[in-house]
Amino acid sequence: MKTLLVCALLLCVSMAVGEMNSSIPSEEKPSKENKEKLVITRIPELPASITKPGMLGNGVWLILYYTPWCAYSQDALPHFVAAVQYIVDHNITELSIGKLDVSKQPGLGQQLNIRTTPTIALYRQGYRHNYDGDVGSPYLISWVVRIATANVTLVESREELEALKNNHDVLFMLVHDSKVDSDWHKTYSKVSRQLALRGTFLYMLDPEILDSPPSKLPALLVLKDGVTQRYGGALASHTLYKWILSERHSALPTAALDNLTHFIVHSDPKRLVFLAVDKDVSSRRVAQRKAVEAVKKLAASRKFHSSYQFVLTEGLEVVERLMRRAVDGYPQLMVYNVRTAYYTPYCHGDKGFTESAIMEFINLVENSKLPLEGGPTLLERVQHFYKLVYSMIRGTLTHHPYIGAAAGFSLMGVVVFYIVLACQSFTKRTKVPRPSRVRARAIANHHDNATLRHRTNHHHSNSDNQSESSEEEEHLKDK
Template identity: 20%
Template sequence: MHSDSACGARTPEPLPPRKLASNSKLNVRTQPVLPLPVANKLFKMRWWLCLFGIATIFATASVQATKIPTVVLELNDKFADVMNEGLWFVKFYAPWCAHCKRLAPVWDHLGHALADINSPVRVGKVDCTRFMNVASQLRINAYPTIIFFRNGIQIPYEGERKKEAMLDFIAKSSGPVVAPLETAVRFSELRKTGDKDPFFVYIDDTVADGSAKQGESDLFTEFEKTAEQLFTESRFVRATSMKVFPTSVVVPNRPAVVVFKDGGHYVYDATKYPNLTKWINAERWPLLPQATPNNIASISETGKLLVFVISDLLDRSNLTDPIGQFYKIAKEAAILVRQHPELVDDFQFAWLDGPTIANSIIMGSMPNPDIMVFNHSSYEYYLSPDSPSKSNSHSIVTFLQMIKDGNIHPQGGRAWSQRIKRMFYDVTTNVYDMFRHQPILTVCLFGVPIAFFSIITYSIFSADFSVDREEIYPDDEDEDYDSEGEQPIDDGKDEDKSTRRRRTRKGSGHGTGSEASLVGSDDDEGGDSESDHEKAE
């Protein structure tokens, strides 16, 4: 006999798994056993996911570790105490401003570029949502606003939001108003950029002892006064000798003011232009500059009509393209106008990168390439009668001569009809641009308010405002008052009258059957009321 039987215990036989699962009263869910190849694939996938997560963590850590520290100073309200000391180039921004966000990386690159050349100009930024005192003191009402502070003088920057344009602005704003021109090397450096950035030179005429003549002093005073107004946009230098210039530069009389641009030089003629400031303002633009929304107003300060050549930044130098061919023709016409004694003082050429600005002026569509003449002061424009494919340099000059003679009538203007038309054009154009660039955001911006007001309008016009008399005068509030305004004693007769009034109102909206039921109920109510009176007596 076995030991387990001696103890009185019997080992139960194991049941099959299926039978145990079927006979068990517990609702136990067993996970299915995956085949071995599938399990191996899942194990490899989990392994690769773990490796990917670890690599992502290390990559994020390496990016944060290699992030270049910024040299842009975070300024606060205390900047108002030091803004008049030294040179500052400060951006006033708001964190929610989209233009400020696009400018942020350019601003950091600008700070590093100035730090690399050890510039004395300090670059900073002010969050106007946090430090409102300095923003209100400087009257900041638009974001971003960029201001250059030069020893207490505030110079707003309204140029392009590009690093190269801002570096050029800083170089002009931080330097002397009238810089000395002492060597031929320095003149060669200035001459390299003269085609895009004209510069003005005041040439001294000194006597043997080095003292200045009286005539020279008066001319230089006017020259320096003009330089103080335009030194952030143009360069002004002073030469004490003709040795710094090449032999091709001939100045008949000294002292003199000379402008170098477009590969040549032009001497100021006081007999033809009595106002030196007006002459400098007219000559500070090259032969064919690029017109942008930021500098159109500055170009129009010359007092000339603007000849816009609609072109393209990339295709204007491609002579095999129609845009490049027309740009070459327009440049030749600009040279002819420069040599024309009657047209040079009336027209200033400029080229546009695309027809966007021209479309805004005419409130329509302009082809590319094409040419138009624009008067910024009156907002009138002239369109050429010749197609671009049939135009040449002489036909463009003839077109300008016809405008000067008054043979072509202007279009547009600032009349009320044009202003209303421009208002609708600007609204539709802005909405179209919003839908084209941010369709989802624009749908949310306009769809939510429209849906909200539509629901309100529908609710107002579909609501039923008819009110039943019973809602205004409930049955339990029907009481009679005597002539003296006192409530009478409630007796059976008064109760009968009120009951009769209720029966009359209720019976008016029911059929014959309901009327019979109401009569029966009234009889019962009358009997009850009589019995109540008998008991009272």
């Protein structure tokens, strides 16, 4: 009997999965015959039953989550179609597209973890990547291309490596010795999928391709600024993740408003040192040129590499965005803390923008001897607290589900307890504090004595009045 029930249950589940897969629209893939003629005219609507990335299969999916009444969602749709059309026209990669109305069912947005609309997400190899930039920016196309084609690439010749060096400022490379180390390759591939937008990841089986091959293999290297640095940490995902974040930029990269999100990463332990100069190189004065040279030398020396990342900005837009105020004059130098949103501007005075003066300024900031400006707003504080609590609960639920559930319910109980206390404090009437027992007895005795004294006086007055009236009667009788 139990066997029949199990078979029936499996049959129902397989039928439901088949209906769900059949309800998913077919992938918009160009055929070999009409690649050049394919024009994206509409985005297929996905069913609301898709609540997990595993239901989409193993392919690459680009999905637009929207709501019909949202004006921003309506504005994002043409840019979404344009990005897909560009990828199809240039035959960059094959991907499936779709859009989903999160207002179809109550609670659908919460199940899909959609906080705002529109939200553009790309699913690849079971991982979901959310686009956090401007929908109308050209960066959307490069983001889609980077995520959709991201992988650990095998380098087999010196020519391939030189071509990659010319096209990329930073290269991460795992070097094996004719045989792939499964543990290193698995950890490296996992971190590369999480940081697909933070770097270019390669691996090779022939160490002789490098100019100076490492003596001990396997070895994880980063190639940037003409220098090769080796990873010396343990074989763990979190340590490798932090190392890649700290090495993902060149010595002095250029930042703008479009790519500012590449530098403002809250998980990055580094502080950012911004140098703002004029956009026009020919119009830069001597002070600006000296400042650029001094910062370049200081960044290349890697004296503050473990804690600071130097960034060059052309114009004042980035600095004014971070300072939240207008800035006048070039050059401008400031140290910005990504986690706390506090910054410290450089007041050079008579020292100028020399290497020694900038080093002294950074040392003063490191020792907290200079006043801080800015800071997070109230909304940013609330968002940061929410993200912190959410990440802690999510991580605990992932690794220890029972402990995470108990902690979540305990936290909910504490929150409900304080809410009830707050409601009682608002609705509770003000009461006069009760006197002590001795004082209460003394007051009661005083009231009793006063009452008895009043009654006695009243009785004496009545008796006196009666005696006076009787004497007057007798006197009248005698008359």
